[in-house]
Amino acid sequence: MKAIIICPWEDTLCLREAFGLSSPFLLSIGNKPLLEYVLDFCNLCGIREIRVLQSRPDARLREYYGGGSRWNCEISYGICREGQPLREILLRNAGMIGGDDLFLISGYLFFACRMDAGVKIEVAPDEVRGKVLRGERGLFVAGRERCRNFTLEGLAESRRLPPGDLLSLDSVKNYYELSMRLVSGEARNYVMHSYCRDEDIYIGAGVEIPLRAEVNKPVMLGDNSRLSERTAAGPGAIVGCNSLIDVGTSVINSIVMDNTYVGPELEIRNKIICRNRLIDPYSGTYVDVLDEFILTGVSSRLPGRLFHWAVAMVCGGGILLAQAAPWLLLRPFLSVRPTPGIYFVDHRATRWIRLNLYRAPARIWCDRLFYKFSLHKTHLVVLAMMNRIRLVGNHPLPVSAEVRELLERFGNYHLGVFNYSEMLEHEDDPVQIELDEFYYSHHAGLWFNLKLLCRTLVRNLFRER
Structure with a gap:
């Protein structure tokens, strides 16, 4: 048996608008993408050849799933016309189907079934089984002869197979209710990502949970998510991959989508947060929250700024004195040679500067010493002493239209020689850089910057490049 999964673009309109989706099959449900549930089911049924059809090309989907070797199957991709009948689609893919039976999903759906027990699907050569949601949207199993002349006639006689329920993902409410069902117990029916033995707590890889943070089951924490001090996650909380919950914030019966930063001292209850968007799951209405209301800017009082500037000059001068001899x-x-680039200087995106940054890996022993002693920053420290950039600030962001839109969401951005993303060694991960910069924009201050500077210099000594 082979499988074809069809996702018409029009079916994803509601969730694409709400969540800004560019790849509907990568929408996280619980703590993993939608298509992974289908792949898990196909594995249980012994289906090894799968084709994914969409109305538009999806490069991100191809990049994430590749050829399917991670899921012990072979995945291919294709395009179908919007509104194209299933019969035409199967005829166009007859070469892939060959003389096998077919498992077919048509529509933006979630197949709710138990995957902790053996699943066996059998169908007669001239039979079609399954369930219809509306029109030709549904889940079907067709025999090899029926695939050549596919119709839905006689389907009502075998509505029990395959076992399970079909849930349409055509609204924010349906998505939220499905997610709450999973976190509240139904996730036990599926193969979920977790490094915790407790069945009501699902913790992904690389999750950071401080001692003073609370994790109240049931809860799901995605890969590389981070909680802060006095954070409370759960009950009924889903925190997506690469997301960060700041100090004192509680998340209850709510979903924090992937790649989202949630500011400090907030109570999130019965909501969905997707980046800077706060969504009511029942009505589908949303508010785009300006980050200035979530993030508190750094104090701009003149005496404080002068004192911070004086401390930065003293630190910068000390660094230059210590680095002069080894640099020469x-x-x-x-x-290694520096890479030239043009970078924004502040969040207003009206000023930029040309910088030469050392990013190439070390090849010989003097390259390694150059990085270990932070000598790749020496020429940038000179610019900081000239007051053209800051000694400690934000990660360099190149001049582009996309970055300009991102800077509009920052309450405070100032290009710095040393930055928070570098300290955490996230320079090669654009998603983590964005989250780190939101975090730094809130916490930036004299003592925080001094600790960041010291930790970066020490970490560079022991870091392998």
């Missing part, structure tokens, strides 16, 4: 000794023997 090592610089002539380097094999």
